[in-house]
Amino acid sequence: MNENAKARINGILLSTAHKIGLFLAMTVICLPGLWIVLASFRPTVEIMAKPPVWIPQDLSFDAYIAMFSGVGQGGIPIIEYFRNSLIISVTSTAIALAIGMAGGYAFARFRFKAKSSIFLGLMLTRTVPGIALSLPLFFVYSKLGIIDTHFGLITAYVALNVPFTIWLIDGFFRQVPKDLAEAAQIDGCTRWQAFWQVEFPLAGPGIASAGIFAFLTSWNEFALASQLTRSVNSKTLPVGLLDYTSEFTIDWRGMCALAVIMIIPALVLTFIVQKHLVSGLTSGAVKG
Amino acid sequence: MKGWRPPAPFLLLLPAILVLAAVVIIPLILSLYSSFTPFRLTQPASLFTLIGFRNYVRILTDIEFWTAFGRTVLLLTVALNVEMLLGLGLAMLVEKATRGQRLLRTIMMFPMMFSPILVGFQFKFIFNDNIGLVNNALQSLGLTDQAIPWLIDGSLAFFAILVAEIWSSTSVFAILILAGLLAMPKEPIEAARVDGCTPWQTFRYVTWPFIMPFAYIAMTIRSLDVARAYDIVKIMTDGGPAKRTELLWTLVSRTAYADARMGLANAMAYVAILLSILFTVYFYRKLAAARTQIAAEW
Numbered sequence: 184m185n186e187n188a189k190a191r192i193n194g195i196l197l198s199t200a201h202k203i204g205l206f207l208a209m210t211v212i213c214l215p216g217l218w219i220v221l222a223s224f225r226p227t228v229e230i231m232a233k234p235p236v237w238i239p240q241d242l243s244f245d246a247y248i249a250m251f252s253g254v255g256q257g258g259i260p261i262i263e264y265f266r267n268s269l270i271i272s273v274t275s276t277a278i279a280l281a282i283g284m285a286g287g288y289a290f291a292r293f294r295f296k297a298k299s300s301i302f303l304g305l306m307l308t309r310t311v312p313g314i315a316l317s318l319p320l321f322f323v324y325s326k327l328g329i330i331d332t333h334f335g336l337i338t339a340y341v342a343l344n345v346p347f348t349i350w351l352i353d354g355f356f357r358q359v360p361k362d363l364a365e366a367a368q369i370d371g372c373t374r375w376q377a378f379w380q381v382e383f384p385l386a387g388p389g390i391a392s393a394g395i396f397a398f399l400t401s402w403n404e405f406a407l408a409s410q411l412t413r414s415v416n417s418k419t420l421p422v423g424l425l426d427y428t429s430e431f432t433i434d435w436r437g438m439c440a441l442a443v444i445m446i447i448p449a450l451v452l453t454f455i456v457q458k459h460l461v462s463g464l465t466s467g468a469v470k471g
Numbered sequence: 472m473k474g475w476r477p478p479a480p481f482l483l484l485l486p487a488i489l490v491l492a493a494v495v496i497i498p499l500i501l502s503l504y505s506s507f508t509p510f511r512l513t514q515p516a517s518l519f520t521l522i523g524f525r526n527y528v529r530i531l532t533d534i535e536f537w538t539a540f541g542r543t544v545l546l547l548t549v550a551l552n553v554e555m556l557l558g559l560g561l562a563m564l565v566e567k568a569t570r571g572q573r574l575l576r577t578i579m580m581f582p583m584m585f586s587p588i589l590v591g592f593q594f595k596f597i598f599n600d601n602i603g604l605v606n607n608a609l610q611s612l613g614l615t616d617q618a619i620p621w622l623i624d625g626s627l628a629f630f631a632i633l634v635a636e637i638w639s640s641t642s643v644f645a646i647l648i649l650a651g652l653l654a655m656p657k658e659p660i661e662a663a664r665v666d667g668c669t670p671w672q673t674f675r676y677v678t679w680p681f682i683m684p685f686a687y688i689a690m691t692i693r694s695l696d697v698a699r700a701y702d703i704v705k706i707m708t709d710g711g712p713a714k715r716t717e718l719l720w721t722l723v724s725r726t727a728y729a730d731a732r733m734g735l736a737n738a739m740a741y742v743a744i745l746l747s748i749l750f751t752v753y754f755y756r757k758l759a760a761a762r763t764q765i766a767a768e769w
Contacts (some may be wrong), residue, residue: 215597
């Protein structure tokens with residue numbers, strides 16, 4: 184066998200191995216999610232069947248219909264949960280973005296004393312585990328009487344989201360050249376005008392993706408929500424998921440259906456921002 | 472001092488600092504105080520009895536606490552390392568792909584959208600001893616004929632939790648490392664190849680130093696949020712059976728809400744907070760160092 188043929192076979196082998204590896208990795212990533220989606224369409228008997236039924240015989244929307252048909256008929260107050268989740272996530276995201284924009288701009292454009300320690304300090308407030316924070320928050324909230332209200336959860340989520348929002352937005356503002364705003368100021372803009380008419384539009388997509396990241400954090404949060412909510416007044420979807428569990432049994436099908444409902448908004452939003460998210464996180468990794 | 476205006480960055484940062492002070496710092500000071508009292512939710516008066524370091528002495532001499540602590544550190548160490556390696560592998564596989572890279576990247580982000588509590592349920596379902604995908608597959612393939620008690624046996628449950636944790640967070644590493652690989656200039660690799668480096672040497676001395684800051688960004692982001700493992704464990708095993716998968720966070724939650732011993736739980740929570748801070752500061756330092764190095768070399 185000559186050198187050429189050897190090299191060619193080697194190349195084919197390598198690329199096949201690469202394809203197989205890629206396929207396996209993607210399968211492992213997708214399979215758990217797809218399994219949930221599939222289970223939500225199958226009747227409980229089929230999920231529970233022994234020996235297992237591998238090829239679905241009977242697919243239906245029954246689980247979804249049951250979920251929306253109200254308490255008592257196998258449903259849960261899903262509309263209320265969805266509404267609570269939406270109100271809390273959107274409001275807390277909007278506030279966190281406003282605060283994060285101010286903070287991110289300060290880090291990106293000004294020099295001040297102890298800048299990096301302040302930055303690290305802000306980040307460290309985010310490291311406090313939700314469950315550890317929930318203990319004093321639970322106490323304070325019950326004294327203030329804001330347990331089980333939208334206001335309480337919104338405030339908590341704003342604080343949860345601000346540090347990371349600042350980090351991301353700082354990165355996006357750094358990508359906007361300083362000279363542009365300075366040129367605008369020389370042309371007679373105030374700093375305020377220069378910000379809104381030059382820097383803000385340029386950093387806009389990045390800020391939007393920071394917002395979506397904050398939205399997802401609030402949408403998915405469980406540790407705080409599980410302690411600070413009580414009833415349909417403020418329970419969010421992740422807490423609502425527990426409605427399908429009882430002491431000894433779990434309604435797997437219903438839970439899978441709710442999981443699908445929860446994941447769809449997250450899925451759509453992540454697709455929209457994926458590109459900006461990565462560039463925001465890594466900006467400054469190389470430039471320092 | 473007439474006409475003194477506070478500096479602009481201070482004004483801009485003020486809202487952030489106010490919110491964080493109100494929701495994080497002040498409650499944490501309160502919980503620090505209550506960790507020195509025998510506070511129980513059922514006895515409000517107990518908030519005003521100081522008992523010094525007794526709570527801390529108690530947890531530091533408590534074997535149950537140290538077991539949970541050790542298990543948490545073990546989980547984090549194993550999970551972060553495996554995530555890092557798998558993420559690196561995945562990023563390199565995707566980077567090598569010639570077609571469909573956009574699609575692959577989108578699929579790669581898939582686990583990131585799952586809320587940790589969903590990840591918990593999902594893997595509780597998959598590892599269920601009776602109807603779970605894993606056992607069903609093993610039995611159908613004839614590898615075993617009994618139901619493996621994935622979530623009931625202590626070390627198997629730990630493994631199952633580890634799998635769930637790794638599944639959910641590997642993509643963070645993969646995505647950021649991929650960003651690093653794509654941002655990397657191609658000339659140094661070609662130069663290394665021309666100079667006769669083996670692929671391993673090229674990777675070790677050219678590629679790896681370049682993507683290191685990206686890996687540390689991922690590490691920092693992950694360590695900001697390590698406690699999300701709480702949601703997963705809470706759902707999968709809730710620290711059970713018989714505390715065989717108890718982590719620091721589930722222990723805190725049980726002590727506080729099931730036993731209503733807030734003072735003691737707050738003392739434990741402080742240990743958990745310190746652990747998170749330690750992880751984050753460590754990676755943040757590494758990140759800063761890697762950034763300056765890369766800035767100097769490239």
